[in-house]
Amino acid sequence: MKRAGTAVITAAAALALVQPSAATAATSTTWTAPTCNRVVGDGAVTFTTDLGASLAGTTGTLKPVSYTHGLVALGAPDTLLATRNSELQRSTDAGCSWTRAGSLGSASARLTAGSGTRAFAWEPNGGYLARIDGSTVTPLTSPAASVVGVGTDPADPNHVRLAGNDGRLYDSRNAGATWTATGTPAFPAGTGVYSVTFDAADPNHAVAGAMVRGGAVTTDGGATWTASTGLTSGTSANLFATAVSPANPQVVYGIGIDLAESVPGSGSEGRHLYRSTDGGRAFAKVLDDTAEHKLTNSTLLAPSPTDPNVLHFEYGTYFMGYGTDLFRLDTATGTVTKTHNAFDGVSAIAFNPAHPSVMYLGVEEAGSPS
Numbered sequence: 001m002k003r004a005g006t007a008v009i010t011a012a013a014a015l016a017l018v019q020p021s022a023a024t025a026a027t028s029t030t031w032t033a034p035t036c037n038r039v040v041g042d043g044a045v046t047f048t049t050d051l052g053a054s055l056a057g058t059t060g061t062l063k064p065v066s067y068t069h070g071l072v073a074l075g076a077p078d079t080l081l082a083t084r085n086s087e088l089q090r091s092t093d094a095g096c097s098w099t100r101a102g103s104l105g106s107a108s109a110r111l112t113a114g115s116g117t118r119a120f121a122w123e124p125n126g127g128y129l130a131r132i133d134g135s136t137v138t139p140l141t142s143p144a145a146s147v148v149g150v151g152t153d154p155a156d157p158n159h160v161r162l163a164g165n166d167g168r169l170y171d172s173r174n175a176g177a178t179w180t181a182t183g184t185p186a187f188p189a190g191t192g193v194y195s196v197t198f199d200a201a202d203p204n205h206a207v208a209g210a211m212v213r214g215g216a217v218t219t220d221g222g223a224t225w226t227a228s229t230g231l232t233s234g235t236s237a238n239l240f241a242t243a244v245s246p247a248n249p250q251v252v253y254g255i256g257i258d259l260a261e262s263v264p265g266s267g268s269e270g271r272h273l274y275r276s277t278d279g280g281r282a283f284a285k286v287l288d289d290t291a292e293h294k295l296t297n298s299t300l301l302a303p304s305p306t307d308p309n310v311l312h313f314e315y316g317t318y319f320m321g322y323g324t325d326l327f328r329l330d331t332a333t334g335t336v337t338k339t340h341n342a343f344d345g346v347s348a349i350a351f352n353p354a355h356p357s358v359m360y361l362g363v364e365e366a367g368s369p370s
Contacts, residue, residue, distance in 0.1 A: 030077040031354035034094040041098035044068045044084040045091075047360045051312075052326035052339035055361065062343075064367030070111035071348035071362040072119055080350065081119050081132065082362055083109050088121070088137060094352065095360055101135040104128070110348075112150040113200075115157035120176065122147045124195070125165060131176050143170040143179035151198025151206065161203045161221070163196030169206065169222035183222030187213050197242045199249045207252055207280035209239030215254065217280035230283040231274060234260025242280065243301035248308035252276040254283060255299045255313075271295050273313070275331055286331050293327055293336050302349035305356045312359070316345030318366040 036056065039046055043062035046055045070083035078094040083104060090101035106128040109121040121130045121137070129142040129150075144164025153159035158175045167185035172178060187193060192211035199205035204221040207228075214237040215228030231237035236259045245251035254274040261270035273287040273295060289295035294315040304310035309332040316324030323342045329335075348362030 031073075031352060032078055032094050033352060033355040033358055034096045036093075036096035039096060039098065041089070041091075042084065043363070043365075044089065045071060045080075045082050045095065045098060045360060045362055047095050047358055049357050049359075051328055051337075051359065052341065052361075055341055062363060062365040064365045067108065067345075067347055067364045067366075068362030069108050069347050070121065071350045071360060072111045072113040073350045073353055073360070074113050074117055074119060075115050076117045079117060080360065081111055081113075082348070083111065083121070088132065090135060095358075102132075102137045104130060104137065105139060110150075112152055112198075114152045114160070115154070118152075118157060118175075120150050120152065120160060122150045122162075124148060129162070129176065140176040143181065144168070148193055149196035149198060149206070151200070151203040153203045154201060159203070161198060161206070163193075163198075163206065163208070165193045167191060167193045167208065167210070169196070169218075171221070183218070183220075184225065186210070186216040186218070186222070186225045194239065195241045197244055197252075199244045200246060201249055205244070205249060205279060207242045207244065207254075209242055209254065209256065211238050212236045212259065214256070215239040215242070215280060215283065217252075219279065226281055228276070228280055228283055230276075230285075231256055232258040232260050234258070236260070238297075239274075240297045241299070241301060243303050243311075244280075245303040245308040246305045247303070250277055250279050251303070251308040252280040252283075253301050253303055253311050255295060255297070255301060257297075258285075271297075273299075273311070273329065275311075287329060287336065293338070294325070300347065300349060302351075305351045305353075312349060314346045314349075316343065316364075318344040324363075 038057045042060040043058040080091045082089045086107045088102040089098045106123040112120045117134045119132045129140045131138045146165035149163035151161045162170045167187045170179040171182045186208040194209045196208045208216045214231040216225040239256040242254040258270040271289040272285040274283040275286045276283045302312040311329045328337045343363040344366040345364040350360040352358035
């Protein structure tokens with residue numbers, strides 16, 4: 001069993017806390033920082049104010065096998081949603097207490113925040129899709145056999161976009177009740193599409209990642225796509241996931257493999273963190289997979305909400321009781337710092353909208369190997 005509050009700082013004693021920008025500070029009248037040092041709940045979500053050096057304790061102990069794949073801060077004051085397996089949980093006090101809000105039709109659903117108390121739940125590479133309004137979960141019919149991304153429109157609470165594994169975007173103007181295919185696919189037919197990440201500030205801007213063909217970006221809602229460059233020294237790459245910086249949407253981070261380098265014994269075996277400064281059109285390698293900072297195909301990417309040069313990512317495993325490393329990459333200085341905790345993994349990260357030094361962590365308990 002793992003307990004929040006047992007994090008050990010390993011190389012980050014001098015880490016500076018993230019400070020709110022003028023834009024986020026303006027919301028401080030609606031969102032507050034958590035006033036507790038112990039979270040009331042089953043242990044699926046905790047928080048840190050020092051980048052993972054210490055974690056808030058929880059009244060409950062997470063039991064195996066539990067995964068918290070979905071975690072979002074909503075527009076409603078002090079309100080967050082999280083998933084634990086197929087259960088939807090809700091907090092209305094900035095993460096100090098969590099209660100059951102409903103059930104989902106997927107044990108691995110992700111969450112995309114909408115306006116107010118609205119969010120959308122969706123299963124990566126599965127067909128499950130639902131709209132959440134407060135504590136009401138409304139199942140929706142997906143326009144694609146498999147969902148690889150969902151984006152919302154801050155200007156219109158009923159406008160939502162969905163990406164299917166056919167590489168095409170679908171548009172809804174009635175909160176997911178009906179859908180219309182838009183534009184052209186990001187990649188040729190038959191391409192395996194891993195993910196599509198939408199810019200939270202502009203749903204017309206999205207970055208797609210695929211098998212072998214690497215990445216592609218659209219800025220016109222999928223009407224046209226531009227192939228991403230810089231992902232490989234050869235002709236092909238796998239781009240597994242991307243994340244658009246909330247601080248500057250021209251900055252996009254990615255995790256992938258340069259297939260020209262992916263041979264056994266080649267050090268990183270081609271696996272890298274990438275960064276783009278032009279919205280996803282051109283990427284550059286910023287970090288290699290090493291023993292000091294481990295990268296996987298499913299590495300979680302969480303850009304800083306206030307500094308486009310900073311990316312948070314993680315590595316965790318139950319094997320040999322390893323636990324989880326939380327990393328902070330500063331691309332301006334090229335430095336990587338690390339904190340460690342005893343959880344089997346951190347599978348979701350969200351930030352307090354008005355106090356971004358508060359980082360919420362969705363954790364997992366995979367159990368010990370038999």
